Amino acid sequence: MKQTPSKQTFAGRRIVVTRPREQATEWRARLEALGGEVIELPLIQVSKEVNLDTLAEVFQEIGTYEWIVFTSVNGVKYFFEEFHRIYDDIRSFGLMRVAVVGEATAAAVREKYLRVEIQPKKASGEELAKALIEREGMDSAKVLVITGNKNREALVEKLEEARAIVDTLPVYKTEETDLAKDPVAGDFRAKGADAILFASPSAVQSFFDQAPALKLAAKAKRPLTGSIGPSTTAAMKQLGLPIDFEATEANVDSLLEALNQALAKR
Known part of the structure; x- marks a missing residue:
C-alpha cells in the first residue's frame, strides 16, 4: 500500500x-x-575522461549514426560539453534518434530540447537493447553508445548480436x-x-x-x-x-x- x-x-x-x-x-x-x-x-567519484582521438573519429561521422544511446546523466553531461566545444549549432547533432536508460537520463536529454524515442520501463542496458531490437530489428543500424570507463557491455553485446554496427564513446570515468x-x-x-x-x-x-x-x-x-x-x-x-x-x-x-x-x- x-x-x-x-x-x-x-x-x-x-x-x-x-x-x-x-x-x-x-x-x-x-x-x-x-x-x-x-x-x-x-x-564513488565521477570525472570527465575523453580520448580525443576517439572523439574526433566519432564527430567526423556524427551525421551517419541512426541512434545515440545514453546510459547515465553523466554521459549526457560530458558528451554535450564536448559537442558544444566543437559545434556551435545543435543542428550539427543531425538526425540521430535518442534512446536512454533511466528517467534521470531522459530528463537530462530533454533539457537539451531533444526528444527521447526509447526509454524502457526497467532501467537496464539489457532492456534498452531489447526495446531497440523489438522496435526495428537493428540489422546494420549504426549506433553510438555514450559510456563511462565501466562500459555497459551487455547492452553493446546484445546490439551486436542483432547485427547492429556499434561504436562506443567513453566520456567519463568512475573511481572508488x-x-x-x-x-x-x-x-x-x-x-x-x-x-x-x-x-x-x-x-x-x-x-x-x-x-x-x-x-x-x-x-x-x-x-x-x-x-x-x-x-x-x-x-x-x-x-x-x-x-x-x-x-x-x-x-x-x-x-x-x-x-x-x-x-x-x-
Missing part, C-alpha cells in the same frame, strides 16, 4: 546516501525536507573513493543508520571493497539496504549484499517510497 510522504516521514531516521558528492545535493534536500538525517558516504579516514564514515561505523541507499553498481562494488573501513561497531544500528533499480540490485546479489527494498522505477521518488514502506515494517 502506497504511503503518502509528509514532512515527518523520516523524522529521527539516519539515512546514508552513497552517490558522488556533487550528485547528492537533490537527494539530501529531499530527505531532509521529510525529516531525515542524511549521512553522505560518497563511495577512500573512506578509511573520512570522519563521516567514522560516525557511520560507530552509530550505524536506519537505511543505506545505493544508486549504481559502482557504488555497490565500492561498498563491498571498502568493507573494513565501513565495518559497524557491535552496538551500531544495522541499516536496511535499498536499490534504485535492476542493475544495482544485480550487483548487490552478485556480491552477497542484502536487498531490503528496491524502487519500482529508477528514480528518487520511487526509491523514497520504497524506503518509507520498508522502514514502516521494521
